[in-house]
Amino acid sequence: MIEPAVKVENLVKRYPTAVAVDGISFTVRRGVTAALLGGNGAGKTTTLSILLGLLLPTGGRVRVFGEDMLRHRYRVLPRMNFSSPFVDLPHRLTVRQNLLIYARLYGLPRRRERIESLADDLQISAFLERPAGKLSAGQKTRVALAKALLNEPELLLLDEPTASLDPDTGDWVRGYLEAYRARTGATILMASHNMSEVERLCSEVMMMKAGRIVDRGSPQALIDRYGRTNLEEVFLHIARGPRTVLEPVQ
C-alpha cells in the first residue's frame, strides 16, 4: 500500500500560555493539493512548521511519505520544500547566489542549468544578478517559489503563497502551482486564508479554528454542507460561530 504524503495523528503543540494545535489528525493523499484554512491564530502555520521539522510538537505523530518526521526527518527533507512570503531570502546576496547555495544544500547535480531553467519558467532571469533585498513583492514571491522548486519537491508546503501580491501576479502564481502539480504529480499542502485561491487550487480543505480541525472536505462539499454560495461564506460562518458547535469531525 502506498503511504500517504502526510499523515498527522493527534498532533498537539502547547506553549506555556496557549495551545496552538489541539489534537488534530489528518491525511493528505499523494498528488493532491490540500489546504489548511483558518483565521489568524488558527494553528495553520504551527502545523506546517511541525511538518517541516522546524517546530517540535508537544504530542502526536507526523509521518511524511511514511517516515516519522520526529525521528527521521533527514530522510524526507530532500523530497520536500517550503515557501513563505514571511521568511525572506538573505537580502545582500543576489538571487543567483541564493539559489546556488540552496541548490548545493539539496545536493543537486547540474545546478546552474537547473537555476537557468527555473528562472526561465518563473520569469526571473532578468533579475538573477540583483540582490534579493531589492526585489518587489511579486518578484520576491517568484524567487521564493524558485527556491522552493529547486529540488523538484514531491511535497511542497506553502504558507500564504500569494499574500501581498496584486491580483495579476497572484493569479499567475496559482496557475504555475497548478501546472507544477499536474506535471510532476507532487503533493501541495498550503496554509491560507485566501478563499478564492483555495477554491481554485485545492481538492481537500481542512477548516481550522483555535488549534482544531472543525470541518473538512472538498471546497464544494463544504459549500453544500453549510448551504452557502462560496467558501468565504463558509469560512465566515465557522469563524464567527460559537466554539461549542464546532467539535472536530472524526
Add this chain to the structure above:
Amino acid sequence: MSRDTGFSAGRVWAMLLRYLYLLRSSWPRTLELLYWPTLQMLIWGFMSQFLYVNSSYVFRAFGVLLAAVMLWDVLFRGQLGLSMSFLEEMWARNLGHLFVTPLRPYEWVLSLLTMSLIRVLLGIVPAALLAIPLYHYSIFSLGLPLVAFFAVLLVMGWALGMAICGLILRQGLGAEGLAWTVVFTISPISAVYYPVSILPGWLQHAAWALPSTYVFEGMRAVLFSGIFRTDYFFAAVALDIVYLALGAAIFLIAFHDARRRGALLQMGE
C-alpha cells in the same frame, strides 16, 4: 524509500560559500576585518618602542607586547568571526529556510568554524606582515610554538562563540551585544600583557582555568627563555576540549530548544 545521506561536505561548502559571498558583497566589512588588528598592532608597536628603552620588562624581549596583542586578536577574532556569521543568519531571518533543507546543525557549525578561521587569517596575517618592516619584529620568529598558540586560542574562540550563539538563540537578538563583549571579560585574567603572578591569589585560580592563560604564559616563556612549555600546552589543550564540548553542548541544546519554542521561524530583527 527515503534515504538519510548523513554528513555532507557539499552542504558545509554551500554554507561557507554563502558567508564568502556575504564577505565579498561588502568591501567595508572586509576592510574592517583588516582595520582593527592593524590598528592594534600599530598602537602596541609604538608603545613597545617607547617601553623598550624605558622598561626592563619589554627590554627582555621586544616583541612581548606585539605578540600578545596579535595572539589576543586570534582569540577575539576567532570568537567574533563565528558569532558574526551566525548573526548574519539571524539578521536575514534565514534559519527557517536553512533548516527545512537537509542541512544538519553540526554541518552549519562546521561552516561557521571554517569561516571564523578565514576571518582570523584575513585580519591577523596582514597586521603580522606589516609589523616586520615597521618594527623589525616578526611574530613568525616564535616558530612552531606559534602554531600551537594559534590553534589553542582559535579553538577557545570557537568554544566561546558557540556558547554565545547558543545564548543568542535562547534570548533572541536582544542578546547580540554578547558577541562583542563576553570575550573582554576574560581578558584581564588571561594574563595577556602581564604575568599571571601579578593577579591576586584568588584570581590566579580562575586565570589557570582558562586555556588562554597558558598560551600567554607559554608565549612569554618562549620569548624570554626560548623554552616551549609542553606542560602549559597540554593543559591548554585539555581545557580547550572541555570548553569546546561545553560550547557545542550549549549551542545544540539552545538549537533544540529553539525548535521546541518555534523560534527558528520567528528569529530575526
